[in-house]
Amino acid sequence: MKLLRRIDYWLNRRKRDAELAEEIEFHRLASAAPAEFGNVTIAREDARAVWIWPWLESVVQDLRYALRNLRRQPGFALVALLTLGIAIGLNTSLFTVFNAIAFRMWPVKDPARVVKILEQAPRFKVLNGFSLAESRYFAEHARTLSAVIAASGGRVHLGFEGPGKTTNGVFVSANYFQALGVAMQSGRGFRDDEDILDAPENVIVLSYAIWRDHFGSDPAILGRRIPVDDLPFIVVGVTQEGFRGTSPGGEDLWMPLAAMQVLTPNDPSTREFLWSPNDCCSNVAGRLAPGFTRAQAQAELNVLSRQFHREFKSEAGDVVLTEATLLAGFDKRREILPAFLLMFAAFTMVLLLACANVSNLLLARAAARQREIEVRRAIGAGRARIIRQLLTEGFVIAAGASMLGTALAWKLPALVFAQLGEGPNVRLTPDLTVMAYATALAAISCIAFALAPALYGTRSKVTRARLSLRSFLLAAQVAISVVLLIGAGLMVAGVRLAKDRDPGYRIHDVSVISLDLPASAYDATRMRDFYAQLSLQIEKLPATRQMGVTAREPLVNSHWSTVIRRPIEPAAIVHVTEFQEITGGYFDVLEIPVLAGRNFRASDDPRHAIIVNETLARRYFENENPIGKPLIVNDQTREIIGVVRDALLTGLERPVPLFFQPFGGQQPPKLLVRAGFAGANDIVSEIARQIDPRIYVHSTPLSDNLDRQLAGSRVMAGVAGALGGFALLLAVIGMSGVFAYVVQQRTKEIGIRMALGAEPRQVIALVLAGTARAAIIGLAIGYVAALGAAKLLAEYLYGVSPYDPRAYFEVAAILAISALAAAYLPARRATRVDPLNALRVE
């Protein structure tokens, strides 16, 4: 291959140049009169010029020719550029998001040397964190890691924020900032003496955003005391702009782990978390020591972990080290990856569609340029040379589209993410990987759309073949848009259904009244006392039965589960089951009927009585009557006193086994009231303030939770809808282009037929028949493909059948109307052909 040899020359040009110089010098010395020898440098340069110049020159020539050609047809250039640019932009946007969560490393120094340390717990499939005790053990003994850091998130209330508002904070080991190499805007990270468990210090590091938005970028921020959950914390540092921590949710405040005792001194789980070797779930990471690999570190930590667990007589899991990306080891990974795969498939289809469109446009032009191509062949251009010229035109379009696409990908992901509310901690600015992806897409799509027309256009006998390629492209376009439109239709229907579906309880006229108590001042006993007083007051209210108390209102994004088993089952059997803490009023307000047994009464013992839902009753008590039966919950025997109807209280997908126990008052209560209970917020506020004036009471509609649950799906349905709309637009442009082309090609024939007395209807039928056939074949293929692909969507449809006939019917109607619209203008032109003019054209 000449091109390969040229590249080889280019790569080894130093060596080649030296060889050439030596060779010419040899010639000079060998000749009779070396002094008369010509200019050695010119000889060398002329010889060297052979290597790359002629080729480069022809490339430049091709490029200029392509640009001139495109400029002469601005309409074509614009449509091609926009079509491909948007398609590449959409794909690059999707990849930008995927790249940000799957490939991009933490925004820290030398992130490739940072590892996440996770534990594959025995018997569980998910990856967990470690106890802090174990992470300290690692930090002390691991030689393959130069530092081990631990972190655990939590939400805190900042005194200067509005009441009831909380901020994502995280408790970190003192070496967090230093080990990760996080740059500081001002101040420093924590000192080792600030994270001593027995002597906690109230120090805090702020994110750049908090510093800018709440302190007006105050340069004198260091050393200031700020109220965190009503306790003063001293600001010791501000991180550099853009650093939002290392968790998927992002964080804005950092405090030493030891400070957890200051903020929640009365919570028994704090002690457990800080000291117990059996706790789990602090996020641990480390930096590889120089010269060690991830595999070596993993091997060492496995040994250390087994030693640690042997010491405490517990079971060790497998230590797994992953790269420091957001998604690595994240428990939602199994949900996220298939969703992305699906989206990539849909977005790729749009790109294919765009390529088919541009390909079709190029074909039409290739036909129009038949003459030019023949002339060029006649004066000696080889077929390969002409194909190269045509591909260069494709390259010019693709390069422009790639730039447009990258620009789009710069803005679009952030816009979509803004719809999700508090967005995840991702950096969406395109990086090198994204650029490479956009370029690769452009190159591939260039081959995809430009090669076939170039090959067909330069064939000697083109007519028949070109028509079949044209029909094939049209059918493909229609098929792809059918699949995308049906997918979009199903998803939109799914979100609509989820929003309107009866979740099994009242949701639209129920309010949630929350009571925020200063956590540092309330331990379990005080909380219970407070609740006892509160409930005493509430019971005095006339509408008392219209108020339900719970620890977590429906559809809130946290799930509490415990283990249950029936006494007849062996103790080793555990069923992980979700539960709720409520009062009897909960079922009354939400109108969830008690199907058997009875509702809770104030006299029920919170440690004894439980109510189960239908699903739980069905699963564990198939044909028995569960009322009065014992159930062992976390090693304590409870009695089932009632069965309630299934309701989607914890998630919208499907009812899950769920049991209810009487609200014990250990957590801040949430009160559920009907909208009919006017002024409930003020009444509760009044009562609460009499007990403790620091308590803040606020109320939100329960439907907010529903909206939050659906935000992701709504964005996805919106994306799918936009994609479907774009696909439809492309298909219409494609179809009308083909129709117009066919009419133009057959103007003469139409003229003759009209002259011979053909009816306009016959002419239209004649002109559109072939194209319509291709469209119908495409439609059929699209339907078959959609039926096959719809199954994959089932998970995102909230119960709408993937074969919902309405979506399929609507798409057929939309496409039929679009096809008619696309055919209208060309068909009209066909019937207006003046026979005389048509014949005179030739």
Place this chain on the structure above:
Amino acid sequence: MGSGKSNDLLPGTLDLLILKTLARGRMHGYGIAQHLKIVSGDVLQVGESSLYPALQRLLLNGWAKAEWGTSENNRRARFYTITAAGRKQLEVERRELDRMILAIHQVLES
């Protein structure tokens, strides 16, 4: 034989002549120039500024190969060999040239 007074050849003929020369056997650049000069009876004096570009062209097109060796006076020199593709090209160009000469001849004789 400076580059200034190099004889005008028909375009593309130099490549043909070099290929023909190489068809006789391995030769270095200076040798090729000498051979052309002697065989043509001093008519064709190929300067280095046209010889070396031509040789690079042959290498690039895969019509000749080059390797380092030792010259008759024991100096390091680069020797060129014709390839199979080169022989084919020689045939093609030879025929083309014959055709051209015949055509020119016919024009002049008319």
